[in-house]
Amino acid sequence: MSYAISHWPDTDALVAKAKRLVSEPARPLRRDKLQECLTYFETKCAGSKASTAAAAKLIPGGVQHNLAFNYPFPLDITRAEGAYLWDVDGNRYIDFLQAGGPTVLGSNYAPVRDQVIEVLRQCGPVTGLFHEYELKLAALIHRLMPNIEMFRMLGSGTEACMAAIRAARNFTGRSKIIKVGGAYHGWSDQLVFGTRIPGSGPFEAAGIPDTTLQHTQEIYPNDIDGDNGLRALLERNKADGGTAAVIVEPLGPESASRPVQRDFNARARALCDEYGALLIFDEVVTGFRVGLAGAQGFFQITPDLTVFGKCVAGGFPAAGGVGGRADIMSTFAAGIGGGQQKTLVGGTLSANPLSAAAGYFAILEMERTNAPVLAGQAGDKLCAGLQAIIEDLGLPFFAYNHGSILHLETHGILLLDVSDPDFFPKLSQRRKIAEEMGAAYTAAGIITLAGSRLYTSMADTPEVIEQALAGFRRVLESVEGVG
Numbered sequence: 001m002s003y004a005i006s007h008w009p010d011t012d013a014l015v016a017k018a019k020r021l022v023s024e025p026a027r028p029l030r031r032d033k034l035q036e037c038l039t040y041f042e043t044k045c046a047g048s049k050a051s052t053a054a055a056a057k058l059i060p061g062g063v064q065h066n067l068a069f070n071y072p073f074p075l076d077i078t079r080a081e082g083a084y085l086w087d088v089d090g091n092r093y094i095d096f097l098q099a100g101g102p103t104v105l106g107s108n109y110a111p112v113r114d115q116v117i118e119v120l121r122q123c124g125p126v127t128g129l130f131h132e133y134e135l136k137l138a139a140l141i142h143r144l145m146p147n148i149e150m151f152r153m154l155g156s157g158t159e160a161c162m163a164a165i166r167a168a169r170n171f172t173g174r175s176k177i178i179k180v181g182g183a184y185h186g187w188s189d190q191l192v193f194g195t196r197i198p199g200s201g202p203f204e205a206a207g208i209p210d211t212t213l214q215h216t217q218e219i220y221p222n223d224i225d226g227d228n229g230l231r232a233l234l235e236r237n238k239a240d241g242g243t244a245a246v247i248v249e250p251l252g253p254e255s256a257s258r259p260v261q262r263d264f265n266a267r268a269r270a271l272c273d274e275y276g277a278l279l280i281f282d283e284v285v286t287g288f289r290v291g292l293a294g295a296q297g298f299f300q301i302t303p304d305l306t307v308f309g310k311c312v313a314g315g316f317p318a319a320g321g322v323g324g325r326a327d328i329m330s331t332f333a334a335g336i337g338g339g340q341q342k343t344l345v346g347g348t349l350s351a352n353p354l355s356a357a358a359g360y361f362a363i364l365e366m367e368r369t370n371a372p373v374l375a376g377q378a379g380d381k382l383c384a385g386l387q388a389i390i391e392d393l394g395l396p397f398f399a400y401n402h403g404s405i406l407h408l409e410t411h412g413i414l415l416l417d418v419s420d421p422d423f424f425p426k427l428s429q430r431r432k433i434a435e436e437m438g439a440a441y442t443a444a445g446i447i448t449l450a451g452s453r454l455y456t457s458m459a460d461t462p463e464v465i466e467q468a469l470a471g472f473r474r475v476l477e478s479v480e481g482v483g
């Protein structure tokens, strides 16, 4: 099996660069350059401005998805094809948002789209009854990841994370869930804790009662042996009913915004075995993007449960699922009198024919075309190019990648330290800079995720990457203090 990750970044060196980036004064765009970029939006994006202003009256924040929030206003996208997006004003962009990760084949990939349309013609998007593509998808996932002995499709990664921790609690009879600070496991009540920034606990948990979060705990990224590390927490929990599960994003929180040490997952696996806790891999991003056997194949680790999202429906709606050990998965089907209490999950649109067929055909196409590896090669080329530009311009920024998942750190919001007395002022200052950088990349014809993360796809040919690097160079040359 081949993987998208061609080399392992030096985690210690990245942590040192991150520390330096957030300890030095932030480096925003020069004000004249920012003005040029805002002029682009005013003069070239009038259609987007009008439609998203109208949307802001009816839709909270003007957009339905956080990823679409762009300064100075969101773009109204009308067309997507391969590596490119087009807005309503006819401007073309290189798409490194990739909808947050699901489209490893590139956007609007015709061979999958056409198969899905055929399924839609035959039975529409939903019947509520079994469809053969549910079985085909489960069998395909089992072939690629043999430890996924059973697979349950759900409506989103959020639902799948929720289902995984519920099954873990039901199966083990324990309540505590340990996550890695900074990781995003969707927005369900129990997992909005230590979200995005390690140590942030309930910062983002407005509307969630404290009692709901009392069994959710976080460790600091890569902290196995520290006073509040994974081992210590598992040990402490032993006296308090025990730990049901440890849930990790296998490359590190927020798709490796805080990258893991290469041996972290193996050490977490060993500790889970020692303490009888289940290990859950949240492969919502990594599942099929890192390789067809996922991050678990790459690390050669067998989690007890795996959470899927995004690629599992090939970029089509209702993308979520949980799979793993048959004895745990069977609890989703258990009933009264079966000796095991049922882990309740549902969803009117879970496993509809459209999502199941889309996931099946997309993953098959990814296998046929070797898309994860091609996307990873594009990521390697983009990352090397970005790092060369950064060094050439003498900036304190840095870029790194795990195959097709890239980080371009210019402001370091997610790298801030919550114990820093200046945490909140730094956060708001750097958030502004992040928005401006994102806007400048857009004006240079490049869409990123929040101005700092990039996903590549199979459609990112060397020419696309060269074109993107020229755009990134123009923006990075516009940073204060360059030249």
Ligand SMILES: Cc1ncc(COP(=O)(O)O)c(C=O)c1O
Pocket (backbone or CB within 6 Å): 100, 156, 157, 158, 159, 161, 184, 185, 186, 187, 249, 255, 282, 283, 284, 285, 309, 310, 319, 320
């Ligand atoms: C690692 C991870 N887990 C879970 C989720 C939640 O998935 P969804 O947006 O489908 O609810 C995400 C979404 O970005 C994610 O990145």
